[in-house]
Amino acid sequence: MTNDTVSGLQLRDTLSGATRPFTPLNPKEIGIYSCGPTIYGPAHIGNFRSFLFADLLVRWLRASGHAVRWVVNLTDIDDKIIRAAAKEGEEIRALTDRWEAVFRSDMEALRMTQPDVMPRATEHIPEQIALVERLLEKGHAYKTEDGSIFFRIASWPNYGTLARLDPEAMRVGERVEADEYSKDDVRDFVLWKAAKPGEPSWEASIGAGRPGWHLECSAMSMRYLGESFDLHTGGIDLVFPHHEDEIAQSEAATGKRFVGTWLHCAHLHVSGDKMSKSLGNIARVSDLLAEGVEPRALRLALISAHYRTSLNYTPDSLPAALAAIERLDAFDAALTARTARVDEAAGGVSAEGAALAATTRERFALAMNDDLAVPEALGALFDFVREGNRLLDANCSAATAAALQEALKELDQTLGILPAATTLPAGSEELLAARVAARAARDFAASDRLRDELAALGVLVEDSRDGQRWRVGGSH
Numbered sequence: 001m002t003n004d005t006v007s008g009l010q011l012r013d014t015l016s017g018a019t020r021p022f023t024p025l026n027p028k029e030i031g032i033y034s035c036g037p038t039i040y041g042p043a044h045i046g047n048f049r050s051f052l053f054a055d056l057l058v059r060w061l062r063a064s065g066h067a068v069r070w071v072v073n074l075t076d077i078d079d080k081i082i083r084a085a086a087k088e089g090e091e092i093r094a095l096t097d098r099w100e101a102v103f104r105s106d107m108e109a110l111r112m113t114q115p116d117v118m119p120r121a122t123e124h125i126p127e128q129i130a131l132v133e134r135l136l137e138k139g140h141a142y143k144t145e146d147g148s149i150f151f152r153i154a155s156w157p158n159y160g161t162l163a164r165l166d167p168e169a170m171r172v173g174e175r176v177e178a179d180e181y182s183k184d185d186v187r188d189f190v191l192w193k194a195a196k197p198g199e200p201s202w203e204a205s206i207g208a209g210r211p212g213w214h215l216e217c218s219a220m221s222m223r224y225l226g227e228s229f230d231l232h233t234g235g236i237d238l239v240f241p242h243h244e245d246e247i248a249q250s251e252a253a254t255g256k257r258f259v260g261t262w263l264h265c266a267h268l269h270v271s272g273d274k275m276s277k278s279l280g281n282i283a284r285v286s287d288l289l290a291e292g293v294e295p296r297a298l299r300l301a302l303i304s305a306h307y308r309t310s311l312n313y314t315p316d317s318l319p320a321a322l323a324a325i326e327r328l329d330a331f332d333a334a335l336t337a338r339t340a341r342v343d344e345a346a347g348g349v350s351a352e353g354a355a356l357a358a359t360t361r362e363r364f365a366l367a368m369n370d371d372l373a374v375p376e377a378l379g380a381l382f383d384f385v386r387e388g389n390r391l392l393d394a395n396c397s398a399a400t401a402a403a404l405q406e407a408l409k410e411l412d413q414t415l416g417i418l419p420a421a422t423t424l425p426a427g428s429e430e431l432l433a434a435r436v437a438a439r440a441a442r443d444f445a446a447s448d449r450l451r452d453e454l455a456a457l458g459v460l461v462e463d464s465r466d467g468q469r470w471r472v473g474g475s476h
């Protein structure tokens with residue numbers, strides 16, 4: 001046994017088509033690159049399904065004790081952005097700043113792990129120019145009359161491996177808007193677009209222009225993770241041409257393997273249909289949150305299917321996820337109350353409780369290690385909730401409750417769906433203590449008055465067998 005294989009984790013690699021043990025290139029720090037949003041409008045739940053699957057991967061690797069560096073790019077220059085800015089009569093930077101802020105706030109609400117680096121394409125122009133220079137030097141790229149630069153697919157025999165394409169049939173039927181650039185071969189893709197009046201451009205050794213979309217992901221991933229790195233994720237729709245192009249331009253430039261394992265997240269459907277403008281069924285995360293959807297329920301709904309199966313989002317998805325979240329919250333609150341109880345018998349952790357925590361951890365790890373089988377991992381979690389509630393009903397000890405809660409919090413490092421640790425508003429701690437004293441003295445009038453005072457501060461109190469429980473309101 002060596003340490004090189006990450007403790008039992010198997011991942012399905014799109015390039016080889018095989019599910020195989022994940023072996024990091026550098027076990028000291030696993031490098032992950034995820035294609036991020038184009039920041040010119042609100043992200044929808046399909047976008048976030050893909051980001052949250054990468055988030056689960058990062059969380060699971062970290063929870064298993066590995067150091068991870070996670071890079072998620074922000075595409076802040078492309079045709080759509082230029083058109084949107086012109087339409088709004090807004091500077092490109094102002095428009096992309098505005099949408100970046102919305103994206104970051106969605107990300108935070110949905111508890112996506114903060115990536116270590118979120119590079120913007122326009123802040124990495126020199127790296128992109130350098131990559132084009134290397135490709136020109138090696139004969140994998142050429143300049144057309146208007147000054148645009150294309151990747152020469154004929155120079156790269158492996159092209160099409162990721163998407164399993166027939167090189168001859170490739171790109172036939174694809175709308176080739178770049179005809180105007182007079183490329184040598186209809187399949188070739190643009191690396192650098194020559195400057196045009198009314199469009200942003202950068203002065204460069206390779207001629208004034210702006211980068212094509214594919215180029216930024218190769219340049220920025222290699223800038224932050226090295227020329228070869230472990231994991232690259234994205235939605236299935238990015239396999240071709242985006243990721244195929246990333247592989248070609250990166251490997252042609254460096255002569256090295258670009259990515260160890262490619263992971264792609266399947267589509268999200270809304271009530272069986274593709275999300276589309278024409279169907280009017282695009283569910284935007286910021287709209288849902290503004291409507292008051294519980295962010296943890298949305299997160300759970302988006303992570304609940306296996307990432308390689310398509311997720312069907314229906315009107316029942318959120319209520320079902322919310323019910324599950326409430327079950328989890330009630331269990332967590334009951335564990336907190338029992339843990340706080342002064343146990344006169346002072347029993348330790350029961351054998352049954354210890355066994356339940358151990359089996360749950362094991363089932364959860366087996367599921368996550370099996371190519372991130374979240375449905376099975378959630379199955380282990382909710383069986384745990386049911387069995388844990390049974391132990392609580394059977395009056396388990398405070399120590400047992402504490403052991404169960406520790407296991408619950410450990411699972412949640414990966415899932416991210418438990419309530420955040422809340423801090424009490426100023427003054428409420430004293431009121432809570434006074435209420436405990438009032439109830440002990442059977443002064444129920446005072447206890448009711450204190451409950452109202454606490455409610456006015458946003459602290460909701462409930463009485464249970466284990467004494468008073470509280471939560472800071474407004475989290476739903």
Ligand SMILES: [Zn+2]
Pocket residue numbers: 034035036217242
């Ligand atoms: Zn990308």
